[in-house]
Amino acid sequence: MLNYLVETYVSGAHAQDARAAGQRARSAARDVTRSGEPVRHVRTTFVPGDETCFHVFEAASYAAVVEVCRLAEIESPRIVPVVE
DSSP, X not given: OEEEEEEEEOTTOOHHHHHHHHHHHHHHHHXXXXXXXXXXXXXXXXXXXXXXXXXXXXXXXXXXXXXXXXXXXXXXXXXXXXXX
């Protein structure tokens, strides 16, 4: 499995918004895994001063992370492979 970082701008967001996005991402990752494409939500980090939210995933493919973001309604994500 590869690691991916998803970065998204969250205008005027609060910590509870970031937590909710993380919960949606975790749930969507389980759904995508059940459909046959392994993906695991590792963590969500919110940087309030930058209005930026980062989600880390382990996934079999870039496409799996794209699908998780779509299902979790993570808007305009920047998705990049990372090394942890």
